[in-house]
Amino acid sequence: MLIVGNQKAYLKKEKIEEFVKYFKDKDVSSVVIIPSIPFINEFNKTNFLLGSQDVSINTDDNSTGEVTASQLKSLGVKYSLVGHSERREFFKEEKETLIIKINNLLEEDIIPIYCVGETKEEREKNKYKDKVKLQIEEVLNGITAKRENIVIAYEPVWSIGTGLIPKVEEIEEIMDSIKKIIKEKYKYNVKVLYGGSVNANNIEELSRVKDLDGYLIGKASTICEDFLKIINKS
Numbered sequence: 001m002l003i004v005g006n007q008k009a010y011l012k013k014e015k016i017e018e019f020v021k022y023f024k025d026k027d028v029s030s031v032v033i034i035p036s037i038p039f040i041n042e043f044n045k046t047n048f049l050l051g052s053q054d055v056s057i058n059t060d061d062n063s064t065g066e067v068t069a070s071q072l073k074s075l076g077v078k079y080s081l082v083g084h085s086e087r088r089e090f091f092k093e094e095k096e097t098l099i100i101k102i103n104n105l106l107e108e109d110i111i112p113i114y115c116v117g118e119t120k121e122e123r124e125k126n127k128y129k130d131k132v133k134l135q136i137e138e139v140l141n142g143i144t145a146k147r148e149n150i151v152i153a154y155e156p157v158w159s160i161g162t163g164l165i166p167k168v169e170e171i172e173e174i175m176d177s178i179k180k181i182i183k184e185k186y187k188y189n190v191k192v193l194y195g196g197s198v199n200a201n202n203i204e205e206l207s208r209v210k211d212l213d214g215y216l217i218g219k220a221s222t223i224c225e226d227f228l229k230i231i232n233k234s
């Protein structure tokens with residue numbers, strides 16, 4: 001199971017230090033922690049795997065204000081999110097940008113966790129499978145090398161931060177269709193994570209989802225006890 005904690009912009013310096021202290025001696029060597037970029041280095045005091053929430057589209061040193069894939073690599077970053085719905089919505093990131101970001105990461109041997117998922121309206125209109133298929137194909141078609149390193153995170157937009165989660169069978173249905181699309185079209189066995197309101201209370205229910213490869217956890221990954229509980233129950 002791949003457990004990934006996306007801490008977004010929740011924690012400031014003092015809370016990061018508390019979090020690091022709590023996890024310092026815990027065995028979390030197969031868990032990926034994704035703090036805000038300025039705090040990544042602090043997590044070298046733990047044995048978490050390191051991830052980034054974003055990467056620059058630029059690779060050039062003349063990129064004021066940006067963090068390039070090669071800089072992330074030098075920090076020991078192994079994974080990076082791409083295409084999170086908050087980046088798509090607030091920063092208007094579209095396929096062209098996402099393709100460049102994924103290529104930059106793959107070039108530095110950082111594993112992209114490519115996020116896809118439908119809105120509430122698309123779910124209600126029964127368009128969720130088409131939406132996810134489109135998001136996968138429009139980006140993966142633009143990746144030529146090392147494509148098989150890309151992990152997919154299925155995160156329904158209506159579930160992120162709302163406390164709502166799809167039914168176990170609904171997650172299984174979409175996992176299955178993502179795995180099929182990728183196997184048939186891109187010829188590899190993709191790892192698929194579920195994300196959206198995963199917490200210490202619903203982790204047992206979610207663990208019934210067949211063939212799930214892991215979780216992408218937001219808010220609950222910022223609360224030490226809850227995150228540890230999720231890790232231990234996964």
Ligand code: PGA
Pocket residue numbers: 006155159160161162195196197198216217218219220
């Ligand atoms: P959430 O966020 O767990 O707080 O819903 C998940 C995510 O946005 O990755």
